Amino acid sequence: MNCAKCPWSPITRKQISDEEFPKFRKQAKAILGYTPTEKPCLLCLTPDEKISQKDSTHWHARFRKGCQVRNCVTRMGIKNCAYCSRFPCDVEKAHGGSWTRETYENLHGRPITDEEYYAFIEPFEAVNRLERIRAKLSPDEKVEAPTVPLLKAKIVNFPDSLAGPQSADFKQLHSMLSTLKESMLTGVDADLAIQQHRLKNRVKYLFRFLWIFAVHGKLQETNGQTLVVDPETYKGNRASETGLMSLSVLENIIFPNLVKVGVKARIVELAKDWKVPTGYLRMRGWEMKIAFSKKIGSVASLKALQAYGNALEEKYAKRAFQYFANVDMTVLAEN
Numbered sequence: 001m002n003c004a005k006c007p008w009s010p011i012t013r014k015q016i017s018d019e020e021f022p023k024f025r026k027q028a029k030a031i032l033g034y035t036p037t038e039k040p041c042l043l044c045l046t047p048d049e050k051i052s053q054k055d056s057t058h059w060h061a062r063f064r065k066g067c068q069v070r071n072c073v074t075r076m077g078i079k080n081c082a083y084c085s086r087f088p089c090d091v092e093k094a095h096g097g098s099w100t101r102e103t104y105e106n107l108h109g110r111p112i113t114d115e116e117y118y119a120f121i122e123p124f125e126a127v128n129r130l131e132r133i134r135a136k137l138s139p140d141e142k143v144e145a146p147t148v149p150l151l152k153a154k155i156v157n158f159p160d161s162l163a164g165p166q167s168a169d170f171k172q173l174h175s176m177l178s179t180l181k182e183s184m185l186t187g188v189d190a191d192l193a194i195q196q197h198r199l200k201n202r203v204k205y206l207f208r209f210l211w212i213f214a215v216h217g218k219l220q221e222t223n224g225q226t227l228v229v230d231p232e233t234y235k236g237n238r239a240s241e242t243g244l245m246s247l248s249v250l251e252n253i254i255f256p257n258l259v260k261v262g263v264k265a266r267i268v269e270l271a272k273d274w275k276v277p278t279g280y281l282r283m284r285g286w287e288m289k290i291a292f293s294k295k296i297g298s299v300a301s302l303k304a305l306q307a308y309g310n311a312l313e314e315k316y317a318k319r320a321f322q323y324f325a326n327v328d329m330t331v332l333a334e335n
Contacts, residue, residue, distance in 0.1 A: 033278025082133040096126030156328035169304035214309025262293035
């Protein structure tokens with residue numbers, strides 16, 4: 001990012017008077033959907049050892065520790081991603097290329113003025129900036145990225161002792177969930193630590209999404225072919241996966257990956273103001289639905305999903321989701 005122009009940067013803050021800063025914050029919120037904090041960031045290139053004890057509790061100090069891009073660059077000992085042999089990796093393309101003029105014009109449904117662009121969007125067009133740096137580097141300046149072993153999905157085998165009228169439906173469900181988890185841990189740049197962190201987070205998001213329907217969904221439509229959740233239920237059960245309210249997360253991660261295994265998820269718009277201009281769901285005006293294809297059991301598998309989720313919830317309470325994420329159906333064989 002361009003720290004010299006970033007709305008959160010101390011460099012930018014020094015150029016704006018105390019009287020004008022509230023207006024600047026309001027403008028940033030209107031364009032980006034985020035409000036620059038009163039206390040500016042500590043700058044990502046500042047070494048940890050130069051962060052004072054007083055600033056160690058600063059919001060950005062905590063953020064830096066969990067920033068996988070910063071951690072990756074620090075481990076490699078390079079200035080920025082342009083110096084990496086794998087640039088642009090899948091993570092960089094996703095995060096560094098998401099904030100563009102075109103993106104925000106589509107979100108707002110209007111042209112972005114040059115003033116708005118240079119103040120609030122251009123600082124975040126990371127891939128473009130890194131590509132300019134990359135073009136000036138010699139082959140000797142590029143550093144080979146370290147690789148790691150591919151991830152193995154933690155999945156508990158289907159319990160052979162499970163019997164009863166729904167056993168075949170549970171087995172179908174187990175197969176679908178297992179395939180979903182395994183497929184999420186492979187792909188482009190899966191041998192890079194930064195990508196593996198991203199893939200594991202995607203698994204959590206996908207399984208949390210399905211968990212909400214498993215425990216709180218209501219069967220609707222002809223012959224109960226669809227599970228539905230309302231906005232309050234959906235938002236209230238996201239746990240740490242707060243990004244599930246983002247249309248970008250839903251449209252680029254959740255929906256397309258579920259379709260691959262035969263699950264169709266969609267948002268049903270019930271009112272005109274169901275989302276905010278910057279791409280987040282409001283607490284009204286929509287509902288979320290999922291349906292299973294015939295290939296993965298259709299209605300029978302939807303009912304199996306709910307029976308499985310309720311059995312886990314009843315036995316394990318707060319720990320239930322972890323069993324679900326590991327596709328552990330042992331609880332069903334105990335009943």
